[in-house]
Amino acid sequence: MMCREEHDPRGADQAVFAALLEDSAEELYESAPCGYLSTLMDGTIAKINATLLGWLGRERAAVVGRMRFSDLLTVGGRLYHETHFAPLLRMQGEISGIALEIRQADGGRVPVLVSSVVKHGSTGEPLLIRTTVFDARDRRAYEEELLRGRKVAEEARRQAEADRARLQDALAVLQQALLPDALPPIPGVETASYYHTASPDRLGGDFYDVFPIDGKRFGFFLGDVCGKGPRAAAVTSLTRYTLRAAALHDPDPVSALTTLNKVLHERYAGEGDPRFCTVVFGVLEPDAATGQTAVHLASGGHPPALVLRADGTAGFLPTPGGLLVGILPAAPFATATTVLTAGDTLLLYTDGLTEARTGEGRARLYGDEALLSFVTDHAGERPPDVIHALTELLRGFGDGLDDDTALLALGVPAPGTETKHTI
Amino acid sequence: MDVARRNNVTVTGNPQGPAVLLAHGFGCDQNMWRSTVPALVEDYRVVLFDYVGSGRSDPSAFVPDRYASLEGYARDVVEVCEALDLRDAAFVGHSVSAMIGVLAADMAPERIGALVMVAPSPRYIDDEDYRGGFSAQDIDELLDALESNYLGWSAVMAPVIMGNADRPELGEELKNSFCATDPDMARVFARTTFLSDSRDDLKRVRVPTLVLDCTNDAIAPREVGAFVHRSIPGSTLVTLDATGHCPHMSAPEATNEAITRFLAGLR
Amino acid sequence: MSPLQITLRDAVTGPVLNVTGELDYTNAAELLDRITAVALQPGRRLVLDLGGMRFCDSSGISALIAARNHALAAQADFALAAVPDHTLRVLRIVGLDQILTFHPDSDTATRP
Structure with a gap:
């Protein structure tokens, strides 16, 4: 007490x-x-x-x-x-x-x-x-408040999920529209491609295409628009259709890139938010008589293409001095030529591949040398097999691959070789 | 798919006897037949089950779209019959289950050979000359009651959670009936039940049918029982001297007597 | 991931922005905002000191170009100082070594 x-x-x-x-x-x-x-x-x-x-x-x-x-x-x-x-x-x-x-x-x-x-x-x-x-009047009033709150919260959550799903659907459709459904058949040439989307929420800025120019020549390009998201996608779309139209008018690679440069610069330079891209544009000319395919390409600031030879060697096809497309009213573009014979493959890629992180943080990136060494091991393989090997490589990067990545392989198959993979 | 698990199928009684399915109505589960089963086990193979969303059915099998119509439940009944390979089974359905039985018999006539409709109603909502007994607004009220009891359940669940040493069966009952009545699933079943209109389906019944109604049923009044009887050609109507919607629970002797007499007449 | 740090100081030649950390999609706009907020007089020089920049992706490259355009619009000079090897390599690939001015460090870059 x-x-x-x-x-x-x-x-x-x-x-x-x-x-x-x-x-x-x-x-x-x-x-x-x-x-x-x-x-x-x-x-x-x-x-x-x-x-x-x-x-x-x-x-x-x-x-x-x-x-x-x-x-x-x-x-x-x-x-x-x-x-x-x-x-x-x-x-x-x-x-x-x-x-x-x-x-x-x-x-x-x-x-x-x-x-x-x-x-x-x-x-x-x-x-x-x-x-x-x-x-239970007081209690019920309180419960009804709880129920109402729960309903409102659930409705908001449902709505948010529906919105998100709809947005993702729309983004997926847009992303698809930026890429070809299927690559056209080219006589004497085998093609394969792969596109890795880093995030379903972010439209990627990488692009590629292969298309017929006339009876004997085919155009191809692969590039990377700086930035991501809807604005980058708009540039990607403009780029893709400009290149196709330009090539039909004049298939010379430098002419096509020059047209694209003019279009992008005029469209975006004045807005204080310049938009540009790196791109390799090329023309394939298969020769049925020799079984060889001539390649003429030009690069605007894009990492150099790789050529994988039938004899098991590989090397970069350097295009130094080509400038980003869209940055200046007139830009220099670097050209290169090569000839693909049976068993040779031309490989185009975007920097998502070479900039993939291979360690903690961003200190260690995959890099050009590792890529060259990797593809050398696959030199002589047919395009679908090369792309398959690279796809596996990309998968192995896991979270280290945080950028979109586009791959395009164009090759002259060696007679009697079987493709192991279909892409 | 494991139908027996999905619908928590229980088979009891005489394995050699004719099959009788006992199907519970909205708001309960197979336990509601506890006073009926003893009257049947000697002569019949008795099959009990829970509809998906009720009792101890498999909650993962709940697909709102499938159970948004009575056909979905009827398909489950047919699948239970197929899983057990029942032929000419008598289907005893309480309340909405009586109508599910009508649909199932139509889908698989070889499986279901007779119907016992306990307190049936083909339509709960009034419609021009038809008196179902309820308005659409009343049904909304029921849905509200379901909703508010979702919160009220905490009080009900307390003894289960704490354990009830001297009455373990009480905990079991509560678990059976309340736990499984997930409010979202109950809501779907309630909407499907009380917004359905199966009046036209009655005319297609081709099997011997017993209609049981009660002298005093707030849910399926006598005029509804009479309507069902009138709509099914050749059906028998028995009015039980019982109050409430569950004569098999409130007046089990009279209900069992009517059911067994009818079943005996089929043989 | 280390956050981006941007500090501004005035040298005899004009403003110098020190960029430290990782410059990428998530923060390139922030750098651009800081740069466009810098007042530039004609004939002065805008210097970006990238000595502390550990990473730069394509969005970062875009921001560098926008910085150059901002300087040019004000009739000012533009220069990069202490560009890390990796970024220098990327700038060469995209051909920007032809139009940007590089200095080994900001002391050199701010010599009148």
């Missing part, structure tokens, strides 16, 4: 005890702070306390023997009672804390929590159902 009153406590408290003693069981039943009712097994109300009658706004005579418990409920509550509450009460002998609403005589509703227990006779037969009804 922290503190004890020293005076005689009995005087005042005795009066309270006396008053309590006058509170008979009957008085307690009738005026309890909850509703009581007893029903026959068929639900007919046999006994009900004044508290509940007060909530209902009904006279005892109108209820006892005349109404069933379910008659006190709203229609929806009655459905719930009949399909759930009543069968469970039968099965379990008791049920507690069920949220229902009772209907008042004037049409009002009172949310309540209902608990019932079946009273059994001496031989175990069910006799009657005793039910307590608690006023």
Whole structure:
């Protein structure tokens, strides 16, 4: 005891005890702070306390023997009672804390929590159902707030997910539109390509294409627009269609790049947010008589192409001095030529491959030398096999490959070799 | 797909006897047949199951689209019949299950040879001259009641979570009935049940049919029972002196008597 | 990933921006904002000291070009100082070694 009153406590408290003693069981039943009712097994109300009658706004005579418990409920509550509450009460002998609403005589509703227990006779037969009804207005208001909050949150989440899915679909379609569905067949030349998308949320800026120019020549290009996202994709689209159109007008690689440079520079230079790309553009001219294919290409700031020879050697096809496309009103482009004979493959790639991280952070990148060494091991293989090997290499980079990567291989198959992979 | 697991199929009774399927209605599970099973086990092979989303069915099998129509549930019934290779089985369906049985018998006539429709209703909502007993608004109220009891369940679940040493069966019951009644699934079943209209399907019933209704059923009033009886050619109507929507629970003797007499007449 | 740090100081030739960290897609715009906020007088020289830049992707290259265009628009000079080997190699591949001015360090770059 922290503190004890020293005076005689009995005087005042005795009066309270006396008053309590006058509170008979009957008085307690009738005026309890909850509703009581007893029903026959068929639900007919046999006994009900004044508290509940007060909530209902009904006279005892109108209820006892005349109404069933379910008659006190709203229609929806009655459905719930009949399909759930009543069968469970039968099965379990008791049920507690069920949220229902009772209907008042004037049409009002009172949310309540209902608990019932079946009273059994001496031989175990069910006799009657005793039910307590608690006023749950405050609690229900709170629960409804919770439910409303939950609904709003769920709706927002659903909406966000739907939006995200729709956006990803749209991005995937756009991304597809930036790349050819399939590469056209070229007589005496085998082609293969691969595109790695770094993030489904970000449109990539890499691109490639192969297309016929006239009866005997085919154009090809592969490049990388600086930046990512929708703006980069717009540049990619403009670039792709400009190059195709330019090549049909004049297939000379430098002419095609010069046209592209002019278009990009005029379109973007004035906006304070210059857009440009690196690209290799080339023309293939297969010669059915010799089985050889001549390659003329030009590069605007793009990493040098690789040539994989049938004899197991490989080397870069240097194009130094070619400038990024779109940066200056007039730009120099570097050209290179080579001839592909049986078993040779020309490989174009974007810097996602050479800039892939091979260690922690960005200190160690894959690099040109590693790439040269890797492709040398695959020199002499057909384009689909080379692309397959590189695809596996890219997969091996895992998280280290955080940029888009495009690969395009064009080769003259050696007679009698079987392709191991179809890309 | 493991149908037995999906629908928590229980087979009991006389393996040599004719098959009887007992199908629970909305809001409950196969436990509601506990007073019916003893009357059948001696003579019949008794098959009990839970609809997906109820009782101890496999919750991962719940596909909202499939169960957005009674046909989805009926397909499950047919698959249960196929899994057990039942032929000419009697299908005893309570409430909405009675209508699911009608659809299943139509889909697989060789599987289901008789119907017992306990407190059936082909349509709960009033429609011109038809008195189903409810308005669309009433059904929304039921959905609200389902929703609010989702939160109210915490009180119900407390004894289960804490364990109830002297009445372990109570915990079992609660687990059976409440745990499995996932509110989202119950909502789908409730919508499918109470918004369905199967009145036209009744005319296609070609198997012997017993219709059981109750003198005092707030959900399927007597006029609905009479409508079902009228719509199914050659059906038998028995009105049980029972109150409420579950005569097999509130008046099991009379219900069992009517069912067994009907089943005996089929042999 | 180390965040990008950009500090500005004034040399006798004009403003010098020290770029430290990794310059990529995520922060190239930030560098560009800083650069375009620098007031340039005609005839002065904008120097970017890249000695502390550990990585530069294509977005970073774009930002360098934008910096050059900003300087040219103000009739100012533009120079890069202490370009890391890796970035220098990339700048050569894209041909920018032909149009950008490189200095080994910012002392050299800020000689009048």
